[in-house]
Amino acid sequence: MKKIALLLLLSVCLLSACQPEVGSPAWCEKMEKTPKGDWTANEAADYMKYCVLDQERE
Secondary structure (H helix, E strand, O other): OHHHHHHHHHHHHHHHOOOOOOOOHHHHHHHHHOOHHHOOHHHHHHHHHHHHOOOOOO
C-alpha cells in the first residue's frame, strides 16, 4: 500500500513540474491558446502584467 501511495505522489510531482512558469514565453503562448472565458482572475492579471505590459518577473 505504501508503494502505491509513493508512486501516486511521485506521479503528481512529476506532472506538476510540466507546467510552464507564470510569465515565461511558453506560459504566454499557452494562455493565448486558452479561451479567455476559461482564465481565472489571477491568470488574466498575470497575462496583462507579463505578456502585454512585458514586466520582468521578480
